[in-house]
Amino acid sequence: MLGAVAGYLADARFGDPRRGHPVAVFGSAAARLEKALWRDRRDTGAVHTAVCVGTVAAGAALADHALRRSTAGRAALVAAATWTVLGGTSLTREARIVARSLRAGDLDAARERLPHLCGRDPRGLDEGQLARAVVESVAENTADAVVNALTWGAVAGAPGLLAFRAVNTLDAMVGHRSARYRRFGWASARLDDVAGWPGARLTALLTVAAAPEPRRAWRVWRRDGSSHPSPNAGQAESAFAGALGVRLGGTLRYGDGPRPETGVPPAEGWGRTEHRPILGGELRPVTVDDIERACLLSRRVGTLALAVTVGTRVLAGGLRRHTDPSYGHKELP
Template identity: 65%
Template sequence: MRAGHAFACGAALGQLGDLIAGDPRRGHPVAVFGRAAAAAERRLWRDHRGHGALYTALCAGGATAAAALAARAVRSSPAATVALTAAATWSVLGGTSLGREALAVAAALEAGDLAAARERLPNLCGRDPQALDAAEIARAVVESVAENTSDAVVGALVWGAAAGVPGLVGFRAVNTLDAMAGHKSPRYRRFGWASARLDDVAGWPGARLTAVLATLAGPDPRGALRAWRRDAAGHPSPNAGPVEASFAGALGVRLGGTLAYAGRVEHRAVLGAGNRPPEVADIARAVRLSRRIGLLALAVCAGGRLAVTALSASTEEGTR
């Protein structure tokens, strides 16, 4: 079995596992990595970019190297390679848990339980929930679903297609480090710089594919493309901008604007200017769009890897 077929089969099985089971409540590999990264931070933290770069290299590089060694150990067995790819794919994808958390917040809002919605919101994003009303929570959830569709699903599949199990694990490690240390709080402004910049680089292709798929799979392709072209550059994140803008246009809602995050207030550009503010019902619409994008991303990434494998085989035969 060639590498492309092993990735396609393993990734499909891994995504099926995520759709059926989601993330485990205990012992998740990403949580284990997070605890190890937190321990490394306690030893390495200094208010200095160099120490942050060392921290990023050790954590992300160590996880990627371990995955590469595991892939090398099973490469002589097609069944073991598929199994390892499936396990890695399941462990790095978070689409099902993302949807569940978003819909749980929506259910609390629909029941009029604003306190419960505020309590669950930190499971999705780092907003300060206590000052948010129902409309602002709905906006925060839709934005989080959009951004995490790229971070927790599409980006991992892109890097898996490009580099197999090391790509899957390495991308998730980089994304986790950014979530832990990549924000602009006083503690991480310098120490987390390398994690944030590496995440920007690693997330670039997945974010663009997510925006393309949101445009194609959403209910308003023209609106998605228009918002992406017009508004994405105004977002402070080079990757969240295209994703959130395309979701805003596809769903016909207005995202962005003022938000409170990590103890500070930010005034961001409006995405989907002229559209209506998000409502509670738009959370479910965003989750449905996210699920369609995840399935399409699997098809694109697996299909792309298979096409490269077929081309490589054809080239080998032609040179004989």
């Protein structure tokens, strides 16, 4: 677990690399495979998902196996994988860039920057709507880009970290309800729902723990979390709504293509409108100042997630040593 701590600190200090990010490389490769395989069918989409995720998981598992006799080597592998998949620092950096544009009254700059956080159509959004979009993106991506990654790292080490990020990236690319991806992206979307289930609930619990008013965060989460059309996004967003004392949800307009973080440009045009339930309906609307509050809350949740996942792994190792006397001992020749 020293590797997880080192990777988390590397993300906190440096964020994502500006060029040549492994996730962008994966996104480009997945897009090329999509061009070769695409059919308006679920089975071909399932093959696309299996090949993309399976290749990443198998490669990470082989590297982990090759380093099985080197504690330092495995720690370095986990550190590199953790730094690669975590996106907490880049998430808050992008959110703050939008916030600075809003404080300066430059709505055009804020609209131009919003797609770096999410795939929404920024045209026509006013200051409050842009701020709400940023806060919702910070909440959802705290679960996806931080807590879920750490959770799967605790469960399965470097292969778990990298496989989860592959699943999450594919969902961002093809897991849409658009005409092109309704069938082809079905497998990626369902796999992302399954993989994101534990981390989304842990995110909500940790948000309640980190909230200035935990009781309000708990109440809004338990009441509104399951009303969201996504089985996972609503958990984090409702908990953030209660923690920050703001109202989230409502009508959203999305594009047909993947988000820029995947390294593949979004498709032209904006094709989907969703009417989502209100989360924290009795609370006040989001303001620009709430973006910074959401960023600080996201960092606290990420730190708690690191502590919980590392602590769980350490306790599991201690329990195994206690119940299995042969654990950690080499066999005699």
